[in-house]
Amino acid sequence: MKILISSCLLGEDVRYDGANSAIAYTNSFTFSEKEKFMDILCENEIYSFCPEVSGGLSIPRAPAEIISAKKPFMVKNEKGEDVTVNFLLGAKNTLDLCLSENIKVVLLKSNSPSCGNEKIYDGTFSGKLVEGEGLTAKLLLENGILVFNEFQINELYSFLKKCNKSK
Secondary structure (H helix, E strand, O other), rough: EEEEEEHHHEEEEEEEEEEEEOOOOOOOHHHHHHHHHHHHHHHHHEEOHHHHHHOOOOOOOOEEEEEEEOOOOOOEEOOOOOOOHHHHHHHHHHHHHHHOOOOOOEEEEEEEOOOOOOOOEOOOOOEEEEOOOOHHHHHHHHHHOOEEHHHHHHHHHHHHHOOOOOO
């Protein structure tokens, strides 16, 4: 199966701080979760993608948060600069890639203003999380693409095993 994965989760240094969130190397995951992640990588066709870089943002860049999660969307960085267009363009580029390559499942970075699929930061730069989706996750979900985050590796793994059995 074709799966789009946030580049930072694959170890690419594309996060706002110039670092990555590599699943394989962080202590946040059990050995079993890392093993399942490696199985996912080996058994599927992987597309690495960072919506924020695709939308024209630099590495590193100032942290950004969603100020308004409803239309009209508003995303600002901690300097107060409006980066909404970059986030919207990155979301559209991600959707375009998924549609052109027939990608139906994605694994995105949790809590990100682009990729978060359950929670995002509240827009005050205070570190507080609230329920919601990043702009990319939201657009993908609205278009019928399944979105998982890195803390849902077990769920993604089970889903993929079920899909492979039905083939």
